[in-house]
Amino acid sequence: MSALNTQANIKGPDEFYAELLSVHEGLSKAESDALNARLILLMANHIGDREVLSQALRAAALKD
Amino acid sequence: MSKIFEVPLYPYQRSADQDQATPVRHKVVVVGAGPIGLAAAIDLAMQDVPVVVVDENDKVSWGSRAICFAKRPLEILDRLGCGDPMVDKGVIWNLGKVYFDERQVFGFNLLPEQGHKRPAFINLQQYYFEQYLVDRVRQLQAAGKPIELRGGNKVLELSQDETGADLTIGTPDGPYRLKADWVIACDGAASPIRNMMGLDFVGRVFEDNFLIADVVMEAEFPTERWFWFDPPFNRGQSALLHKQPDNVWRIDFQLGWDIDREEELKPENIDRRLKAMLGEDISYELEWSSIYTFQCRRMDRFHEGRVIFAGDAAHQVSPFGARGANSGLQDTDNLAWKLKLIIDGKAPVTLLDSYDAERVHGADENILNSSRSTDFITPKSEMSRIFRDAVLDLSERYEATRPMVNSGRLSVPCTYDGSPLNGPDCEAMPERTRPGSPLVDAPVPGGWLLDRTGFGFELMTIDETAPDVVDVDGIEIKRLALASADDADGYLKQRYLGDAKSAVYLIRPDQHVAARWDHYDETAVKAAVLKAIGR
Numbered sequence: 001m002s003a004l005n006t007q008a009n010i011k012g013p014d015e016f017y018a019e020l021l022s023v024h025e026g027l028s029k030a031e032s033d034a035l036n037a038r039l040i041l042l043m044a045n046h047i048g049d050r051e052v053l054s055q056a057l058r059a060a061a062l063k064d
Numbered sequence: 065m066s067k068i069f070e071v072p073l074y075p076y077q078r079s080a081d082q083d084q085a086t087p088v089r090h091k092v093v094v095v096g097a098g099p100i101g102l103a104a105a106i107d108l109a110m111q112d113v114p115v116v117v118v119d120e121n122d123k124v125s126w127g128s129r130a131i132c133f134a135k136r137p138l139e140i141l142d143r144l145g146c147g148d149p150m151v152d153k154g155v156i157w158n159l160g161k162v163y164f165d166e167r168q169v170f171g172f173n174l175l176p177e178q179g180h181k182r183p184a185f186i187n188l189q190q191y192y193f194e195q196y197l198v199d200r201v202r203q204l205q206a207a208g209k210p211i212e213l214r215g216g217n218k219v220l221e222l223s224q225d226e227t228g229a230d231l232t233i234g235t236p237d238g239p240y241r242l243k244a245d246w247v248i249a250c251d252g253a254a255s256p257i258r259n260m261m262g263l264d265f266v267g268r269v270f271e272d273n274f275l276i277a278d279v280v281m282e283a284e285f286p287t288e289r290w291f292w293f294d295p296p297f298n299r300g301q302s303a304l305l306h307k308q309p310d311n312v313w314r315i316d317f318q319l320g321w322d323i324d325r326e327e328e329l330k331p332e333n334i335d336r337r338l339k340a341m342l343g344e345d346i347s348y349e350l351e352w353s354s355i356y357t358f359q360c361r362r363m364d365r366f367h368e369g370r371v372i373f374a375g376d377a378a379h380q381v382s383p384f385g386a387r388g389a390n391s392g393l394q395d396t397d398n399l400a401w402k403l404k405l406i407i408d409g410k411a412p413v414t415l416l417d418s419y420d421a422e423r424v425h426g427a428d429e430n431i432l433n434s435s436r437s438t439d440f441i442t443p444k445s446e447m448s449r450i451f452r453d454a455v456l457d458l459s460e461r462y463e464a465t466r467p468m469v470n471s472g473r474l475s476v477p478c479t480y481d482g483s484p485l486n487g488p489d490c491e492a493m494p495e496r497t498r499p500g501s502p503l504v505d506a507p508v509p510g511g512w513l514l515d516r517t518g519f520g521f522e523l524m525t526i527d528e529t530a531p532d533v534v535d536v537d538g539i540e541i542k543r544l545a546l547a548s549a550d551d552a553d554g555y556l557k558q559r560y561l562g563d564a565k566s567a568v569y570l571i572r573p574d575q576h577v578a579a580r581w582d583h584y585d586e587t588a589v590k591a592a593v594l595k596a597i598g599r
Contacts, residue, residue, distance in 0.1 A: 034450060
């Protein structure tokens with residue numbers, strides 16, 4: 001069974017973080033919320049594994 | 065021109081029962097001559113159980129109402145001898161389109177699986193559906209079957225003890241009394257019987273209104289289901305267009321919660337909505353309009369002593385997914401054979417507990433699916449709307465999120481996983497035909513598998529020998545012998561054998577799988593039959 005990777009896993013974390021912020025530049029709060037939602041859905045689909053997704057949802061809720 | 069639903073089909077006629085000094089006792093009284101009540105009565109009468117249907121009206125239902133009938137109910141109707149007129153008249157459809165704002169987001173094809181007699185869905189007005197059922201009642205009467213349909217008969221009072229129920233029936237000639245060993249209440253979501261008995265009907269109320277306009281028009285639209293989220297002609301709400309026979313189109317507008325019903329139902333306001341949707345130059349005739357709200361709720365259990373509830377009387381869902389009438393027909397499919405065995409003294413009365421267990425399971429599945437559709441169509445919070453819109457926006461470009469788009473998860477038959485009636489499973493065989501599942505149709509020599517089964521227990525063997533008849537305490541189990549040599553297209557292998565070399569399936573009278581093995585074992589079969597009848 002696969003587990004959510006909560007270790008650092010992105011090469012170039014500063015670049016990723018900057019890119020994440022940059023797609024929100026100039027957007028209204030509503031546009032940013034919509035973008036975040038689309039991003040979550042695309043990433044969730046990419047992960048696909050239901051168990052990993054459930055773990056991520058719990059981890060994001062700071063409940064584990 | 066008068067429409068079908070304006071013509072009395074079973075007008076009140078004085079019954080001899082009304083002139084008796086002591087109330088006449090009947091085996092089964094069905095309350096309500098809607099689709100579910102009629103199906104229940106036909107099912108019982110075909111098994112020679114005498115049945116009287118009482119209904120306060122004398123016509124089929126007013127307006128189209130339920131319009132979408134799924135494959136499993138059509139198979140049940142085939143067993144009841146009235147599938148053909150429904151399918152011949154109905155509109156068969158497979159394609160759907162989803163719109164968001166001004167854009168088409170995507171189209172889908174239900175891609176019906178090959179090797180089935182019946183299509184995935186037909187659209188048919190409820191009044192035709194009921195009319196064909198009434199036709200079937202008349203046919204059975206002509207053949208001498210014990211079925212009676214009494215229009216203008218309204219149940220006023222009901223009481224019961226452990227042997228049956230006492231009913232007071234109101235008629236144009238005044239009230240009379242009846243006794244019944246069993247009462248089946250198919251009297252709709254507002255069930256007067258349920259109310260008389262003071263039984264709970266709890267669940268979730270959805271704060272929303274929907275306007276149905278069924279219009280007759282010569283339109284060029286294809287036979288597809290079109291669904292709009294937040295379209296320009298109905299901002300912030302949804303809409304649906306779906307074809308029925310006779311050029312009748314179902315148009316459904318979501319209205320929201322705070323509305324003026326009378327105002328919305330005025331023809332000039334419906335006209336304004338239709339023109340905004342379909343163009344200023346459309347010409348149509350409004351056949352039926354109605355505003356509905358809905359709830360998702362069910363009774364705790366579906367029988368109380370000698371009174372059994374079926375259809376909307378027992379459980380109610382939103383219309384998204386066509387799970388109302390379709391699930392009601394699965395109720396009576398589940399009930400009729402059990403009641404027959406109980407009445408014949410071959411099964412204990414406690415077999416009815418399995419009706420509760422199996423159909424409550426079905427109702428919960430329907431309520432869950434229907435509630436989820438409703439939450440997608442009408443987001444209940446700001447974040448819920450943000451995600452809903454994100455799913456729709458992405459779906460225009462990517463396949464990834466299309467499976468999440470939920471404009472109604474269309475009714476599929478229920479598998480009775482965990483039912484107390486289920487016997488042994490064989491793991492080498494396909495999951496879709498595990499115990500509790502409805503049979504999956506397949507072509508067999510001389511016709512279709514589902515046409516070869518029903519009403520009695522059967523032992524379906526594939527490449528395995530077994531006796532032609534097995535008797536279990538007076539219940540005859542007939543063998544249906546199939547062979548993979550006759551299975552050129554591989555349907556039996558795909559649907560029943562899987563990795564097994566041979567198969568023995570015990571099939572219930574409602575065409576559900578009770579148990580299965582890879583070889584015949586008389587002791588095991590007998591034990592499974594007893595389990596399947598609650599002994």
